[in-house]
Amino acid sequence: MMNSTIKVGYACLNLDLDRGFKTCRFANLTNEKWIELISWNLETLKQMLIYTADHNIQMLRLSSDLIPFATKDKDEVDLNWQVYFQDEFDALKKLIKNLDIRISFHPGQYTVLNSPKEDVVERAIADLDYHADLLALLGGDQSNKMVIHIGGVYGDKDAAIQRFIQVANSLSSKIRRHLIIENDERLFNIEDVLYISQLTHLPVVFDNLHFNILKPENSRSMKTYIELAGQTWTTNDGRQVIHYSQQALGKKPGAHTRTTALDPFIHFIQNELSGPIDIMLEVKDKNRSAEKIQLYLDQDIGAAEKLWARYKYDVMAKSLNIYQAIRNLLKDKEHTDFEAFIQYLETAENLPEDIGNEINAGQHIWGYFKNQATDTERGKFKRNQEKLQNQEISITQFRRYLNQLLKKYPNPYLADSIYFKPFK
Known part of the structure; x- marks a missing residue:
């Protein structure tokens, strides 16, 4: 529409x-x-x-x-x-x-x-x-x-x-x-x-x-x-x-x-x-x-779902509450509040980094790779979570490794994600 x-x-x-x-x-x-x-x-x-x-x-x-x-x-x-x-x-x-x-x-x-x-x-x-x-x-x-x-x-x-x-x-x-x-x-x-x-x-x-x-x-x-x-x-x-x-x-x-x-x-x-x-x-x-x-x-619900698919993991990495609120909002396809949807995206974008939420989002993304990944890759991802938790690596480094896995194990759904294309 x-x-x-x-x-x-x-x-x-x-x-x-x-x-x-x-x-x-x-x-x-x-x-x-x-x-x-x-x-x-x-x-x-x-x-x-x-x-x-x-x-x-x-x-x-x-x-x-x-x-x-x-x-x-x-x-x-x-x-x-x-x-x-x-x-x-x-x-x-x-x-x-x-x-x-x-x-x-x-x-x-x-x-x-x-x-x-x-x-x-x-x-x-x-x-x-x-x-x-x-x-x-x-x-x-x-x-x-x-x-x-x-x-x-x-x-x-x-x-x-x-x-x-x-x-x-x-x-x-x-x-x-x-x-x-x-x-x-x-x-x-x-x-x-x-x-x-x-x-x-x-x-x-x-x-x-x-x-x-x-x-x-x-x-x-x-x-x-x-x-x-x-x-x-x-x-x-x-x-x-x-x-x-x-x-x-x-x-x-x-x-x-x-x-x-x-x-x-x-x-x-x-x-x-x-x-x-x-x-x-x-x-x-x-x-x-x-x-x-x-x-x-x-006010197009199809376009909203398409946009959400690109933003969802980046939002999850900032706020699980906002992530869940958007999921619930988009379930009502007949009366979708598009203004609220976009405001949620903007709020999440302006939130500070959160290591706990970042690890949670990373684990969801890891789910796309875990059945293909080698033992070495599984071990490195586990260590990266620990290092991020201890602030031994940055969020950028944490995401960079997941991006390397994405290049090795291509996934069109993830390839379009804002999670891998942060705006600097």
Whole structure:
């Protein structure tokens, strides 16, 4: 059961795939190395797309490093990657369409259109051109976006705004159909960006955390600004996109939390939103936050049981009481309290390590291996329990040995467990 009113996505990285995007030192780049890197990265993207759809997520911001050094001058490398990998891109295009995932990009901080330096602007345009090409190769239409900030002030904010407007209006239609602009937390507030949108006809992405840090004088409400930003999106631009994040306590303003806490998110959607919208979650634990938030939105018992299968042993290692409470909660499949389920997961995640619970969880996991394990392995696991109890080894070391056994005795159910993939 997919919720159609609000959809969430995550950005660039997936914590639970066994592979990530690769690059290399530029000095070591050759045609052969480039082919190897791009081939790996496209396969990684394929797996990320499949994972994303399999977890009921329909938004994904792609890494700008998909094609390493794509816009950098390369004297020794002459590969036409768009032609060379045409078949792979065609397959990805078909996959994205079939999975119905809305892809996007967020070019980096050096993509600055309003710089007073012409060479900086030229490089920024080249970078946007690269991203537009990627979107085209992946089947993106006008609803697939690439978001940028306005840039710097350079001592004269009004002049900087006018430079941005001038450059933005001179961009090719290939770039402009995908380009959207975002309020930031330092220089250009939401009123600035809405003004720029009026003169460039570029859609506006509202960022809640940036707004809370940098509000306009005589600021209107967050809900009003979200609605005003939504008015800049045309039918061809697709559903309005906003960015949502939470401020990390004790960190500099704008620092994102490690996870998206459910309660503040619920308060946000109940008080600040008034219609269908796509929300890009900007958070350190990436797909994990997207999965739990989308689960809350969808209220899908099958998805809840699937998520619980991944978290159960990690929860058991923190609190047997919470583990049992979740088991009981999920038994009522007709009236499942999804909010309580996710709150239990969040509570367990924030608990300190507990050696007794850790050993108990380890014994449950050992049950998957004990009939295959050698006498030597049985002895080592027994000793590891004693060492952990006596604090002679760490919990990380205790889990590491169980992970070694998992690699020797593969088990798909355990392989997906958060227990073996703690977030650092």
